[in-house]
Each structure stands twice: as C-alpha cells, then as structure tokens.
Amino acid sequence: xxxxxxxYPVLITPMTEAQEIDWxxxxxxxxxxxxxxxxxxxxxxxxxxxxxxxKEEKFQMVEMVLKEVxxxxxxxxxxxxxxxxxxxxxxxxxxxxxxxxALIINSYYCKPxxxxxxxxxxxxxxxxxxxxxxxxxxxxxxxxxSTELMLRIGKECERVTHIKESSGDIRKxxxxxxQGEAEVFCGAEELVMESYLVGATGWISVAGNIVPKLVTExxxxxxxxxxxxxWAINDRILPLCEFLEGSGKxxxxxxxxxxxxxxxxxxxxxxxLGLTAAEEQRLxxxxxxxxxxxxx
Numbered sequence: 001x002x003x004x005x006x007x008y009p010v011l012i013t014p015m016t017e018a019q020e021i022d023w024x025x026x027x028x029x030x031x032x033x034x035x036x037x038x039x040x041x042x043x044x045x046x047x048x049x050x051x052x053x054x055k056e057e058k059f060q061m062v063e064m065v066l067k068e069v070x071x072x073x074x075x076x077x078x079x080x081x082x083x084x085x086x087x088x089x090x091x092x093x094x095x096x097x098x099x100x101x102a103l104i105i106n107s108y109y110c111k112p113x114x115x116x117x118x119x120x121x122x123x124x125x126x127x128x129x130x131x132x133x134x135x136x137x138x139x140x141x142x143x144x145x146s147t148e149l150m151l152r153i154g155k156e157c158e159r160v161t162h163i164k165e166s167s168g169d170i171r172k173x174x175x176x177x178x179q180g181e182a183e184v185f186c187g188a189e190e191l192v193m194e195s196y197l198v199g200a201t202g203w204i205s206v207a208g209n210i211v212p213k214l215v216t217e218x219x220x221x222x223x224x225x226x227x228x229x230x231w232a233i234n235d236r237i238l239p240l241c242e243f244l245e246g247s248g249k250x251x252x253x254x255x256x257x258x259x260x261x262x263x264x265x266x267x268x269x270x271x272x273l274g275l276t277a278a279e280e281q282r283l284x285x286x287x288x289x290x291x292x293x294x295x296x
Contacts, residue, residue, distance in 0.1 A: 006039025009208030014264035025264025074100035154182035
C-alpha cells in the first residue's frame with residue numbers, strides 16, 4: 001500500500017465563466033502541484049465542490065487526474081454520497097483507476113445515528129479493497145462523530161486506515177492518534193501544528209492550493225524535528241488559514257487566489273457567489289504578505 005502521509009492539497013475544480021469544468025485547467029493545476037513537490041493530492045472533496053458536480057463529472061475527474069498523475073504521487077479521491085450504495089459505487093470507480101485511498105464523510109443530509117454511521121463504513125469497507133480515510137466534519141455533515149465511534153470504525157473496519165479530523169477539537173486528534181489503529185490527518189486549517197504535535201501524520205490542506213511549498217516544508221520540518229522552523233511557517237500562513245476557515249467562502253477564496261497566482265480557478269457553481277470587494281482586498285493583502293516574506 002502506498003504510504004499516505006504529509007500535506008495533501010485538496011484541489012478546487014476549475015471552471016469557465018459558463019460554470020462548466022475547465023478540463024485543461026484541471027490538468028494544468030495537477031502538473032503545477034506535482035512540480036511544487038507536494039506529497040499527494042485530494043480530488044472531489046468539499047473544496048472541489050463535489051456536491052455540486054454530476055456523477056459523470058466526478059467519474060471523469062477521477063479518470064483524468066489519475067491519468068495525468070500517472071503514479072507520480074498518491075491521489076486520494078473523495079467518494080462520499082448520501083447513500084451507502086452510491087458511496088460504494090464511487091469508491092469502486094476510484095479504486096479501478098488507481099486511487100491511493102478514498103476520503104469518505106458520513107451521510108450529510110439524513111444526520112445518521114452512530115450505529116448507522118458504523119454500518120455505513122463497515123459495508124463500504126467490506127465491499128472494496130481501497131484504503132479509506134474516515135472524515136469527521138460536523139460543520140458540513142451535521143454530525144460530530146464521537147472519539148469512541150471513530151476508534152471502533154478504525155478497529156473493526158479493515159479498510160479504514162486513516163481519519164481526517166475536522167471538528168476543531170484537538171482532544172479528538174490526540175486520542176485518535178494515541179489510542180487508535182488508523183493514522184490521523186488534520187482537517188482544521190487553524191490547528192495544524194497542534195495536530196502534528198499530538199500525533200497527526202498529515203494534513204488535508206485547503207491552504208495547500210495557495211501555498212503548496214510552504215505546507216510541504218512545514219510538514220517536512222516536523223518530520224525532521226525542526227519544530228521552530230515549522231512554527232515559523234505556521235505563523236506565516238495562519239492569517240490565510242484563518243481567512244479560509246472563517247469566511248464561509250473557502251472555495252471562492254482558493255479559486256481567486258489560484259487565478260491571482262497564475263493557475264486555473266474561475267467561478268464556483270451557483271449559489272456560491274464570488275468575493276466582495278472587501279474580501280478581494282483582504283485576500284490580496286494576505287497574498288502580498290506571503291510573497292514578500294523570505295522563505296523559511
């Protein structure tokens with residue numbers, strides 16, 4: 001199994017002004033991130049507007065990105081759906097095209113009970129041969145999984161090898177890392193260093209779209225025991241992370257930042273609207289600061 005560790009940018013889905021996927025932009029962005037030396041990529045995640053894409057578009061995204069990457073770095077595919085049956089279908093498709101793992105959140109509309117969540121992941125685990133990253137994000141799914149439930153899923157569902165913890169409760173990261181059998185990834189942009197320090201072995205990074213080299217260097221410093229250098233990068237990118245977490249427009253922020261940096265971005269699908277003038281200025285101020293501070 002491919003080792004899954006490090007900072008993984010969770011990619012946007014670039015679009016044209018007509019809100020259709022910019023497929024050439026997808027390929028161009030993938031090559032850009034590989035050139036930046038990232039540990040791996042995530043596609044069809046929340047930042048990629050997966051709930052706004054059709055089934056055919058999600059399938060095509062998997063096919064195109066895995067072909068473009070051609071085994072050079074691991075690719076994690078978001079395969080979540082509202083039903084267990086659909087999730088298995090998406091996960092099998094990702095597996096067939098060479099994904100390194102599937103990123104799966106619980107059903108996000110029906111607000112399932114814990115036993116239903118366990119059933120969901122056990123059924124998926126038993127149906128596929130692909131490693132699964134369990135995803136806890138109460139802000140988007142309406143359910144905050146308990147530490148006990150996630151530990152149980154990690155122990156009893158063979159294919160669940162990783163957990164992305166996005167609740168913002170650092171105690172969960174600590175307890176999952178120290179007590180569980182699955183590796184833990186940070187999913188909270190403002191708690192990355194704290195997560196690394198209590199045992200996280202990676203970060204599914206929204207900011208990684210904008211500063212891929214910095215998030216990669218930050219993880220590498222941690223791996224080498226260079227804590228102060230890692231903290232220095234954390235301090236540098238924290239205003240960006242706070243803006244992404246607190247704005248309610250993280251998709252639009254990343255898309256606009258990609259455009260400003262010369263990559264493919266474009267609009268989001270409605271009802272997501274673009275940045276206001278004030279938000280645009282704040283983003284430009286943050287990017288200007290990031291571009292003028294020397295590399296750590």
